[in-house]
Amino acid sequence: MAEKGGGNRLVAVLERFGARVYRMMEDLGNVFVLFLQCVSWMFRPPYEIRNIVKQMEEVGVRSMPVVLVTATFTGMVIALQSWSGFQRFQATSLVGSVVALSITRELGPVFAGLMVSGRVGAAMAAELGTMKVTEQIDALVTLATNPVKYLVVPRVVAATVVLPILVVFADLVGILGGYFVAVNLLGANSYVYINKTYQYLEFKDIYTGLVKASVFGFLIALISCYNGFIAEGGAEGVGRATMRAVVASSMVVLISDYFMTSLMF
């Protein structure tokens, strides 16, 4: 009897694991289908210019403060950390290069991506999820409007275009933050700092960061819209969709970052 119970429990665990994997594969497939629909609707007129502009304001203008504060402090802490590290082998003159390279190549886009995942991803999933559970998405369909074209395409386009712009500002204030800490607080030579920043920074560092940001924006919007679309079951369902959107898009930002970096090295 006890043995049989143990066997059943093992089967139950395996079943639950299998169901999980199955649902993950299902989600992956569905996101891909949404991606295809999104791309095919994107280039079909009429273009939803008004909606795109509205979403750009939401994703771009409204996210600016969070992204700027994050980037400033990131730049500042890199300056602080690399200063204390480089001091050990008298290389503090290179702090400027380290700050500039790590901000533009990696931390600017990634932190902006994570902030936008949290802020915009949650908002998109909650809004579309609420529309789903209150039948507003069904209502759109009956009013001769495709929900993917009307809701998903503007969000995806806006996020793809706006995230690189956010990152340009993030790069700028990040480097300024590093400069402030190194020169004003730690006593680095201003001329040397600026000189080293320029000397090692290549245009490629900046634009690979911006390409990454663009891809992050696309993925965040797509994943968050998908999670909103599959929400069901009232307030609790919307909450779950929002949580899934934030977790999934944050993870995708970090995972896709690795692969893009390895491609564009």
Added chain:
Amino acid sequence: MPTIEIRGLCKRFGKKVVLDGMDLTVSQGKNTVVIGGSGTGKSVLIKCVVGLLRADGGEIRIDGEDVTKMDERELVRVRQKFGMLFQGAALFDSMNVGENVAFALRRLRRYPERQIQAAVEEKLAMVGLRDIQHLMPSELSGGMKKRVGLARAIASEPEILLYDEPTTGLDPIMADVINELIIRLRKSLGVTSISITHDMASAYKIADSIAMLYKGKIIEVGTPDEIRNSASPVVTQFVEGRAVGPITAEHEEFIRFVRRSGESGGQEER
């Protein structure tokens, strides 16, 4: 000449069979009310008709065209014949009342903007509302939301109207206002309509014919009087709203079955 013909419609979700080969014919200019308990698939039925859900089998002919075989592009064309009133009205909460009603007209670009304004005012007047175009849906009462939802549904002058529980959640007076509106719209616009409801007072009032949905099939169709005097014990129990009868007997049997089979029954949910 019938406008909507449903033959052998099947729809299941996972293992659960919701519609099991149901037939229904709705004649032009008539209002057919589908009654049935909660969770018997009434909403699924009208969502299949308008193409929000894909049928698994059978056919739904709208003016002779089978919507179950259509691709998305053809469906968009056919959907322009439809207007639908949702259970919770489903107004777009990011837009005000005027924008909600004008939504389809602006999307379809049938008229210039000035005419749209006039059309919106006319449709709102038809449902007895005036001077509320600037209000947001969150500022409206339940009955007003339904009426705005109705104005939005008739804005593009559909030939077919679908009502999903039009009176549910309203007080008796407001429910009757909606009933009157449905009757008046049918008379003035000559639309064909399907309503689903479990409110029998409303069903008797607005229906030209009533169809009872039970276990995925239409078990009886008739005029309100025929349904009221039905010989079928299932129909009688439902329309008279009795707690004891064939519908609930089976339900209780099922609950006893689930209890007996213990855990294995409890894990059925996905």
